[in-house]
Each structure stands twice: as C-alpha cells, then as structure tokens.
Amino acid sequence: MNRGEAGRRGRCGSRTGSARRRLLGLLLGLLPALALLAGCSDNRRELRQGGERADAAAPAPFVSAAREANGAKLAYRHDLTVGLAPDRVAPHFAAARDRCLNETEGCTLLNASIRDGGGTRQPQAQVQVRLPHAAVAPYVAFVTAPLPGEAADDVALIKQATRAEDLTAALADTGRRLAQLNDYRTRLTALAEKPDNRAEDLIKIAGELAQVQSRIEETEATRRGLDERVDTEIVTVAFRAGRARAGAFAPVQEVWSRSGPILGESAASALRLTLASLPWLPIVLFAALLLRLVWRIRRRRAQPARVRLEP
Template identity: 60%
Template sequence: MAGRRSLVAAALGLAALLGGCSDARPPAPEVASPLPSMQANRSAAAKLAFTHDLTLGLPPDRVAPHFAAARNRCLSDTGLGCVLVSSSLEDGARPSGRPQAQIQVRLPHESVAPYVAFLTAPLPGEAAGDVVLRRQATRADDLTTPLEDGDRRLAQLTAYRARLDELAAKSDTRVEDLIRIAGELSKVQSQVEEGEARQRGLQRRVDTEIVSVFFHSDGARSGAFAPVEDAWSQAGQTFGASAGDALRFAVASLPWLPVAAIGLLLVRVLWRLRRRRRARIGRPLTEAQP
C-alpha cells in the first residue's frame, strides 16, 4: 500500500512537472495583421506641401474671360474649399500688346484635379484648341522635420508650463517667487501660442495644395496692319528709351567737356605756331627772288 501511494505521488508530481513545462513554452507566433503595418507606414510617411505651376496659352481676346472664370469659380464654388491667394490682370494696353493674367489659389487635395480640369477646358463657344497647356510643374516641400521639431518643442513648453503652475499653486511659495513665476508663465504662454500658430500654418500647407496659373497670350495683334499697330503702341516706350539714352550720353559726357576744351585749345595754339613758323621760313625765299 505504501509503495502504491508513493507511486501515485510520483506520477502526480511528474504530471505537474510536465504541465508546468508545457505552460512555460513560448506561445506560437501569430500572423501579423496588415492594419498595424499600414498605420505605421502611414505615420512614417513624409508630410509634403505641394505647389503646382501651370501656364496656359490663349488667344489675346480670351485671356480676360478665362481669368474671370477661374477667379469666380474659386470664390463662388463652396464645394471646392478654394481660397484665393492672389490675382492680377494686365490688358492689351501694355507696350507689347499681349494681355496676360495670373491667379494663385489654395485647395484641398481632392479639389486640385477638378479645378485644374476646369482651367484647362474651353469655355462655352470656344474651340478645343483655344486652351493649350504650355507648361506644368509640381514642387513638393518636405515639412516632416519642422513639424516633428515643433511638436517636441511644444511638448517641452507645455510640461514646463505645467510645472510652473504647480509651483504657483503651492501655499508656501513666497511673494517674490510668485512674481517671478508669473513672469515666466507669461513668457512660456507666448512661446506656446507662437509655436501652435506655426504648427497650424505648417499643417495647413500639408493639408492643402497651392495652384498658380499664368494665362499667357499666344499672339499679339493680327491683320495686315498688325506691325503698324505694334509700332504705334510701342512709340511711347521707344521715344522714352531713346530720350533716356540721349540723356545718359549727355550726363556721361559732362566730365569730358573740360578735357575736350583743353585739347582743342592746345591744337589751336600748335596750329598757330606752325603757321608762324612756315611764314618765317617762306619770307626770305620770296625776298631773294628778283
């Protein structure tokens, strides 16, 4: 009986030992979910601020309508989320006779393609070839490092501000220390607000894109008298350029006038001396003749 009990105890001990060993084994590796990796890649992606530059070639009389359409679309279409940054229009009264316009807008990412498609499409009554995309360029500024540095700086300032609040809340703080703490809190609060404004500006650049469009006239005036019209339109500029050249020459010649006067005076004196010498040499010859 005692042997059987010892045998059972030994068996139970072995089972417990095997169970402990089985529990101590490392768990089997699980299949990684694609969601965390996607989130990691998304968080590690660069924060880029895109800027697009477009140059559109148009007939001279279509520059102003396209400029007005682009500006009105940005201002009136609330679904685009467009912000007009700048715009300018120069009509054909310029000396070159070529109207041109420029517009710059800020758009969300999803509104860039529809707006660009609207810009490059002909207006009602125009032919398909009236609007020509002459140039297109895209630039991306990496703002990842400035944003991360700004976040770290804000975290440090916020922690410092919290520490100052704790010191100011203590009952045993002296009045002199409270005054110093209040001044430091005001300084830190200003830095925090400036940092937050800077971060919002950088993040806005990342969340939106800048589109700059230059409307360029492909040709000046047309017709048989186009050269005459161009010459007449440039008459004022030509006259001004010529007058400027003449005035520039006159001003540049002023320092040389005394030098030229002295030179002329010397030439005149030498010429007189030469004539007198010739007169002296020729006088005896004439007197020696019978």
C-alpha cells in the first residue's frame, strides 16, 4: 500500500469520524429539548393536580340562602360535587337516593343515575331532588358527610354553587292574566244567563266559555308551577371518583390506583405516534438514499483529482 492510498484512507477515516462526531453532537443537542418537554409535561401535571387540590379545599361549608330578598320571589338551585374513593361512589349514591325516598318529608326525587367505572373511566353518579326550604340544609349535610365506617377525610366537597332565579315578574304577570280571564268568564256567564238569548247566541257563548275555561286552567297550572319553584329548592349532587384523602403520599396513592389506565393511555399514545409516523417512512428512506447517492457521486468526482495531485 503506497502513501497516496494510505493518505486517502486516512482522509476517509477522518471524514467518517467527523460525521460521527456531528451526529453525536446533534443527538446531544436534542437531549436538553427532550428534557425540557418532559419537564413541561410534569409541570402541567403538577399544576393540574395542584388545581384539583385547591378546588377540593376551596368550597366553604354549605350555607342555606335567604328565601326572599326585598320581597322578591326567588327559585333556588344548588349544585354540589362530592369527591370519593372509586369504591365508595355507589354506596353514597344509594344513601342519597334512599334518604329522599324514605326519610325526608316532602322530598321529590327528580333524577338518579350512576355509571360504573371501566377502563380509563372513573365511576360517577348524580342525584337530583326537590326539597322544602327547611329540609335543604339537613339533606346537604347528610350527602356531604361520611357514611358509617368511613373517616372524615374520605368525603371531600369539591365544588358547590347556588343559583337564584327571580320569578317575581312572572308570578305578577300570571296573576294579572288569571284575574283578567276570571273576569271575562264572569261576564260571559252573566251574558249566557239572560232570558232573551237566541239559540245561536248561546252556542257561541258556550264555545267562548269553554276556551276561556281552558286558558284559565293552563294559567293556573303555570302559577302552581311557579309557586312550587319558589316554595321549594332543587339540589343536585354529583358523586365523582377523586382523591379525597390528603397527605404527603396522596399523589402516590392516586397514581398507583390508576396505574393500569395510565399504562394503557401511554401505550395508546405510543401506538398512535407509530401509526402516524408510518406514512413518512418511505419519504425519509428516499431522502436518506438520495443523500447517500449524492455523497457517493461527489466522492467519486473528487477522488481522481486527488490521485493526480499525488507524486
């Protein structure tokens, strides 16, 4: 092997080493970006968990609102979200439903639904009741309290909201309309009792009386519905599987309890990324082959020139 060939091999080895060093430098440059992305993901997860902990601690104890403000007729609705362990959602749902059906006087069960957990889904339930004013606070205290055998921190009031709808104008308008209809019915009745009415006049009056009576009944039903909304309150309780316990190891316990769904979600994300990358593989391979071909052509063109320069 002459010195020219040895020089060429040395230069080729030098270029190969340089390419490897550039590739290694590129990979090392990408590592901080990957670490930054992972840190951002962890930060978002911590912020989300911190927000959940803040939400769990935010609601104050339930306070029954005033029934009337400055003579206004108000219809109240209360929405509560209770956090429980996944296996305690069904018992609390049954207790809240049976409390309305069997133990609370004047309680009307409007809605009761439950969904079992499966896969990545968490169990959840909802109970909606209509209660007299005096029964609202005791019922709310019951559904937000632990059941026998549970600790005080096994139940967490995550969220509560109270809304009031002013029905003063609607009730006044309904009352005026009902008074007008009653007065119209009275005048029609007096007109029908006249002795000089013809048969066709009596038929028309009877038809008009029937229409007025129907409108009176509809208006009275509307007023009864408005009165019921003012005289009672609607309470909606949503039971949600969440972390009710506090402590240093509460996040670890939560992640461990959901290790199966988390692993499934991660595997699904990896599979989604793989499937999304498949259409790009031919393009990447073609680009790599094209670059390799160009590099070989340039190498062959440069090789004779180096041979001519050698002594």
